[in-house]
Amino acid sequence: MKIWLQSGTPLAQSPIYKPYYDSLVKHAKRVARADTVVEFPDLGKQYPGAARSRTHLHFLAHETIKAAIKAQEEGYDVFVTQCLDLAYDELREMVDIPVVFMTQATLAFYSQLAPNFAFLVNSERLLHFFNEMADRYKVADRMVPGSYVTFAFTDYANLWNSPQPFIAQFREVAEQLAGRGATAFMPAGLYLSQWLIDQGIREVNGAIVMDPLAAAIKTAETMVDLKRIGVQPCRAGAWTPPTAEVRQLLAKEFQA
Numbered sequence: 001m002k003i004w005l006q007s008g009t010p011l012a013q014s015p016i017y018k019p020y021y022d023s024l025v026k027h028a029k030r031v032a033r034a035d036t037v038v039e040f041p042d043l044g045k046q047y048p049g050a051a052r053s054r055t056h057l058h059f060l061a062h063e064t065i066k067a068a069i070k071a072q073e074e075g076y077d078v079f080v081t082q083c084l085d086l087a088y089d090e091l092r093e094m095v096d097i098p099v100v101f102m103t104q105a106t107l108a109f110y111s112q113l114a115p116n117f118a119f120l121v122n123s124e125r126l127l128h129f130f131n132e133m134a135d136r137y138k139v140a141d142r143m144v145p146g147s148y149v150t151f152a153f154t155d156y157a158n159l160w161n162s163p164q165p166f167i168a169q170f171r172e173v174a175e176q177l178a179g180r181g182a183t184a185f186m187p188a189g190l191y192l193s194q195w196l197i198d199q200g201i202r203e204v205n206g207a208i209v210m211d212p213l214a215a216a217i218k219t220a221e222t223m224v225d226l227k228r229i230g231v232q233p234c235r236a237g238a239w240t241p242p243t244a245e246v247r248q249l250l251a252k253e254f255q256a
Helices: 015-031 054-073 090-094 102-110 124-136 153-161 164-179 190-198 212-228 244-255
Strands: 002-005 037-039 078-080 118-121 184-188 207-209
Touching (some): 002 054, 015 212, 054 244, 078 212, 124 184
Parallel strands (some): 002 078
């Protein structure tokens, strides 16, 4: 089984991302089955506005759709989005291989392990975006109001090389959320989750720290297994795909 796990960053284009990339590869090997290959292709292009402006996310969604089309053409069994779950409707229209939306998969799985959750993300702006996803996935009634740390994207290497100040900040925010009643944390972006795994931080005051990469990989494997026995996604109503002719015309626009 081959899993295409799309990054929202140009992982191989800058040494600043190397600790994060190495963490992803190591953890994926630990999580995936022996016959599963997980690959982390680069974002096709680096766009400005990495502070997660809406326009930046629009361009990321465009690259994500292009990547999914390429994954299908190259014979991958399943496509996994980054934790921003971009192109939620478009991906189902444009490809037939299973698509796993990382945050959706993680929140669904951890609903079996904890009675509620809180987002713990890396900026105030990103927190608004994740709160909107909670509304989309109908899980807001299980959500404790979240919070954020202030780790900048330029802190990638420092997080792994000099982690202590960042650990202290994370614990301070996490303890506040646990004090509000949170029993699980959804850390995002994904680099925050990977960094916590590498620091051995799996819980804070009894509240568990979610593992989005593991949840996404295991969901991807399950979706491929289910497809092989005939379990298919809904293709009616709002999820009716375009005709093959229209899809082909749209795919050509992404290749232009």
